[in-house]
Amino acid sequence: MNKRLVILLAAYCGLNSPVQALPEVIDNSAYPPSAAAAANNIAPSPSTSSLMEMTGRLEQLQTEVQQLTGKVEEQANTIAELKKQQKARLGDVEDRLQSLEGKGTSGASADTPAPVPEAPASDASAPAPAAEPAPPRAADTPRPPIDATPPAAAPVPAAPVAKTPAPxxxxxxxxxxxxxxxxxxxxxxxxxxxxxxxxxxxxxxxxxxxxxxxxxxxxxxxxxDPETAKQAFSNVGKNYPNSAKQADALYMLGKIELDQNHPDKARDYLTQVTSQYPNTTAARAATKKLLTLNISQ
CATH class of the missing domain: 1.25.40.10 (Tetratricopeptide repeat domain)
Structure with a gap:
């Protein structure tokens, strides 16, 4: 009796328990081996921190590119400015050379020496004697009265301006x-x-x-090479104080100091030119530089 009761209870419990579903059977035989492996090993999606790191790195690269672009533009402007300065210096030298050539065409020049001409045989400055008129005939013209007033002195010709002789x-x-x-x-x-x-x-x-x-x-x-140039210009006054190039050398020293942003030194050199060598080409150029220097300050 007891055995039968236990069997009935077991059967009753088995009927009332939930039925567990078996796992679905997947047949991978229809797919290639690589596709099956990829299906079983799916890569996880990137995390939020990885995306933020990549975004930060991208922004850093953009900043570096902008900085490099700015440096390239700055260097391009510097090169253009240097080209302008070089062109201005070459033009200045060319103008000076042409000026010297123009001076050489009028006679002896300091930069294009010529042999000293020989002294003329006669003095060209002396006025030529005037031709005497033919004496009048006594029958045709009356004899003029004697004038006690002495004749006016002939005008003395102006002395020519002395030129610096060529060396x-x-x-x-x-x-x-x-x-x-x-x-x-x-x-x-x-x-x-x-x-x-x-x-x-x-x-x-x-x-x-x-x-x-x-x-x-x-x-x-x-x-x-402005430093060596300054030494060369300084040696003009140091070694050759009586040189015709002394005024130009002082002017160039002032110009170099002005280009190097030394206004006080530039003013000293340019003032020496205007005070010691007035009425010269260098003095006129120095006056313009001084005006520009005074306006800029």
Whole structure:
């Protein structure tokens, strides 16, 4: 009896328990092995922190690109400014060379030496004697009364303005100077620097040594070496104080100091030009620079 009761209870409990569903059977035989592996190993989606990190990195790269772009533009502007300065310096040198050539056409020039002309045989400044009129015939014209008033003195011709004589140099000195000078004019700056240095070493007491010293400074300016150029211009007044290039050398020293943003030093040099060498081309240029300097301050 008890056994039968236990069997009935077990059967009753089995009927009332929920039926558990079996897992679905997936047949992967219809897919290739790689597709089946990919289906079983699906990569997880990126997390929020990874996305934020990538976004931050992208913004950093954009900032670096902007900085590099700004530096490139700044360097381009600097190069353009340097080209303008170089063009202005070359133009200044060209103008000076042309001015000197213009002076050479009128006679002896300091930069294009010529032999000293010989003294004329007669004095050209003396007035030529006037032709005497033919004596009148006594029968035709009456005899004029005697005038006790002395004749007026003839006007004395004005004395010609004395010009600075061209320096007397030998043919060898002249050839060496012209060679370096033409090298600078034709743009062969290195050859010009070498030529002027050799000239100053070989002919330190030449009448054109001061000119060679000045053009050496101009050549260094073309080479973008303002410090060496300043030394060369300073040596004009130091070694050749009576040189015709002293005023130009002082002007160039003031111009270099102005370009280097040294207004006080520039004003000192330019003032020396206007006070010590008035009525010169350098003095007129220095006056313009001083006006510009005073306006800018």
């Amino acid at each position: 007397v140099v030998s043919d060898a000195e002249n050839a060496a100077y012209k060679s370096a000078y033409l090298a600078l004019r034709s743009g062969h700056t290195d050859d010009a620097i070498s030529g002027f240095n050799n000239y100053l070493t070989t002919y330190p007491n030449s009448g054109l040594a001061g000119n060679a010293q000045y053009w050496l400074g101009e050549a260094y300016l073309v080479k973008k």
